[in-house]
Amino acid sequence: MFEALVTLCLGAAGAGSCREALLPGYAATTETGCRAALAARPPEIARDAAAPARCAPRRASRLAFDEVAPGVFAHRGEIAEPGPDNLGDVSNIAFVIGAAAVAVIDTGGSRAVGEEVYLAVRERSELPIAAVILTHMHPDHVFGAPPLAEAGAEIVGRAGLGRALSDRAGSYGEAFAALIGPAGFLGSRIPAPDREVAEDEAIDLGDRRLELRARPTAHTASDLTATDSATGILFTGDLVFAEHAPALDGSLRGWQAVLAAMRAEAAPLVVPGHGGPVLPWPDGGAALARYLDVLAADTRAALDAGRPLSAAARTIGQGEAANWRLFDLYNARNATVAYTELEWE
Numbered sequence: 001m002f003e004a005l006v007t008l009c010l011g012a013a014g015a016g017s018c019r020e021a022l023l024p025g026y027a028a029t030t031e032t033g034c035r036a037a038l039a040a041r042p043p044e045i046a047r048d049a050a051a052p053a054r055c056a057p058r059r060a061s062r063l064a065f066d067e068v069a070p071g072v073f074a075h076r077g078e079i080a081e082p083g084p085d086n087l088g089d090v091s092n093i094a095f096v097i098g099a100a101a102v103a104v105i106d107t108g109g110s111r112a113v114g115e116e117v118y119l120a121v122r123e124r125s126e127l128p129i130a131a132v133i134l135t136h137m138h139p140d141h142v143f144g145a146p147p148l149a150e151a152g153a154e155i156v157g158r159a160g161l162g163r164a165l166s167d168r169a170g171s172y173g174e175a176f177a178a179l180i181g182p183a184g185f186l187g188s189r190i191p192a193p194d195r196e197v198a199e200d201e202a203i204d205l206g207d208r209r210l211e212l213r214a215r216p217t218a219h220t221a222s223d224l225t226a227t228d229s230a231t232g233i234l235f236t237g238d239l240v241f242a243e244h245a246p247a248l249d250g251s252l253r254g255w256q257a258v259l260a261a262m263r264a265e266a267a268p269l270v271v272p273g274h275g276g277p278v279l280p281w282p283d284g285g286a287a288l289a290r291y292l293d294v295l296a297a298d299t300r301a302a303l304d305a306g307r308p309l310s311a312a313a314r315t316i317g318q319g320e321a322a323n324w325r326l327f328d329l330y331n332a333r334n335a336t337v338a339y340t341e342l343e344w345e
């Protein structure tokens with residue numbers, strides 16, 4: 001197969017300031033076919049490029065995916081902050097191949113990662129990529145979605161995701177461009193969902209379905225889970241963290257309740273948002289449940305003692321420090337969110 005490519009550059013082309021971007025949606029069995037598709041429908045992203053888009057044989061993906069159950073593939077994102085070395089490959093990504101179509105769950109933190117996800121799917125299947133399911137609004141999960149949409153996928157998220165993303169598009173873009181570096185981040189933009197799920201819906205992949213469930217505010221206010229009907233595997237997004245310090249951006253009490261409800265749901269394995277990439281269930285949620293309980297207990301103790309937020313944020317949750325990587329990057333902010341929420345109890 002042949003794929004379309006374009007070299008994107010920052011301003012004038014120069015060393016280290018360009019990135020070769022893949023343009024899904026122009027794939028063809030011959031180079032002539034790929035070129036004809038480019039001529040018929042010139043890609044918007046290539047409009048300002050120094051050289052026109054071109055076609056080349058499809059290459060292998062740089063992302064490793066393991067087949068964790070029949071037809072279910074999972075990639076473990078690095079336990080790290082987004083940076084030039086990982087290009088935002090810091091959250092888990094999965095895809096499910098059915099008899100008629102493929103669905104992708106989360107997409108990594110830059111367009112470059114999303115392009116690699118597309119190539120990883122295509123190494124295993126030429127079936128249509130019907131849907132990209134975004135488990136929540138966080139930038140490390142969504143910036144990779146546009147190239148998959150260009151390949152034909154419908155972008156699906158929880159009700160409210162589109163508004164949450166458009167409200168944060170500027171700040172997420174600036175933050176990730178700074179972390180990853182503007183060259184590696186070239187072409188990245190916040191996606192807009194094509195479909196929002198308010199309660200329960202399913203995506204039909206032929207011989208299996210992905211059953212989507214909108215969750216109440218927990219990790220964020222846009223949490224959506226998916227269950228594969230064929231294997232029972234539950235894709236939790238960041239409603240489950242392993243190894244990587246949890247990040248609270250919704251409601252502490254809500255997250256405790258949603259996690260408890262999910263742990264009562266039968267699943268042979270879950271794919272968490274970070275760590276794993278598969279965990280046994282419900283045991284795989286135990287460490288996070290404990291962390292959230294410690295966060296709540298420490299916060300209530302600080303409030304009962306009348307300690308101000310500035311002092312409390314330095315101590316709340318510290319007993320968990322040894323149990324998580326990147327702890328100091330996240331815990332103080334979690335403590336602040338918890339304090340602000342629980343002071344109104």
Ligand SMILES: [Zn+2]
Binds near residue numbers: 136138219238247273
């Ligand atoms: Zn998240």
